[in-house]
Amino acid sequence: xxxxxxxxxxxxxxxxxxxxxxxxxxxxxxxxxxxxxxxxxxxxxxxxxxxxxxxxxxxxxxxxxxxxxxxxxxxxxxxxxxxx
Amino acid sequence: xxxxxxxxxxxxxxxxxxxxxxxxxxxxxxxxxxxxxxxxxxxxxxxxxxxxxxxxxxxxxxxxxxxxxxxxxxxxxxxxxxxxxxxxxxxxxxxxxxxxxxxxxxxxxxxxxxxxxxxxxxxxxxxxxxxxxxxxxxxxxxxxxxxxxxxxxxxxxxxxxxxxxxxxxxxxxxxxx
Numbered sequence: 014x015x016x017x018x019x020x021x022x023x024x025x026x027x028x029x030x031x032x033x034x035x036x037x038x039x040x041x042x043x044x045x046x047x048x049x050x051x052x053x054x055x056x057x058x059x060x061x062x063x064x065x066x067x068x069x070x071x072x073x074x075x076x077x078x079x080x081x082x083x084x085x086x087x088x089x090x091x092x093x094x095x096x097x
Numbered sequence: 098x099x100x101x102x103x104x105x106x107x108x109x110x111x112x113x114x115x116x117x118x119x120x121x122x123x124x125x126x127x128x129x130x131x132x133x134x135x136x137x138x139x140x141x142x143x144x145x146x147x148x149x150x151x152x153x154x155x156x157x158x159x160x161x162x163x164x165x166x167x168x169x170x171x172x173x174x175x176x177x178x179x180x181x182x183x184x185x186x187x188x189x190x191x192x193x194x195x196x197x198x199x200x201x202x203x204x205x206x207x208x209x210x211x212x213x214x215x216x217x218x219x220x221x222x223x224x225x226x227x228x229x230x231x232x233x234x235x236x237x238x239x240x241x242x243x244x245x246x247x248x249x250x251x252x253x254x255x256x257x258x259x260x261x262x263x264x265x266x267x268x269x270x271x272x273x274x
Contacts, residue, residue: 018098018099020098021274047274048272048273048274049099049272049273049274050167050270050271050272050273051099051102051270051271051272051273052268052269052270052271053102053104053118053268053269054266054267054268055104055117055118055120055121055122055266055267055268055269056264056266057177057263057264057265057266058264059119059120059121059264060119061104061118061119061120064268064270065099068272095220096169096171096220096221096223096268096270097220097268097270
């Protein structure tokens, strides 16, 4: 099951992020933003792996969502600035 | 909807670009993007051996997006090249024709400043790729280059085992809305 790219509609507290299997939104007042963290990983084999995470940040706490190669949704909630 | 971002190698005085997004960067003693066995680095009998610089930059080829920011590059933190082979890195704001650094300096220098170990840049401590050419980068004027140039130099030291070395992994990351 290939990962679907995330789409973000709206800005700030009104932002909504989604792919084929997940919908992410904010609730309540706060400092909020949503963005995609993307990467190209150039592998030793000569291939390139595109990576994408949806990042929803609310009052400094970030929720990172990423689908693995099997389509499973990985969710990490942290204050850290994580790279793919 | 997303930006189409490529990793491009620049060569020659005219910074001729080659898309390396799904490719390999071959360090050699020639300024070209070909992945071949021509112009190999030679294990030195004294001092050290440097490759030609490799100049890399992110390029937005198209797609749909509002802005791109927070450009980063990093390694997996562990060199697989083996003893005697090092990979040096530094960013630059403007292009210069690739050259072989002077072996009078170890580590090699770029614009008079020593380069850093590429394997010291990891996901936890990446190399900033938009501090010199600052983002965010909007979609006006696409296709276009964005961010800093990443300049890489490979070093081969005295006593290094001969042969083609295993390839390594490099990750370019950015934020996009």
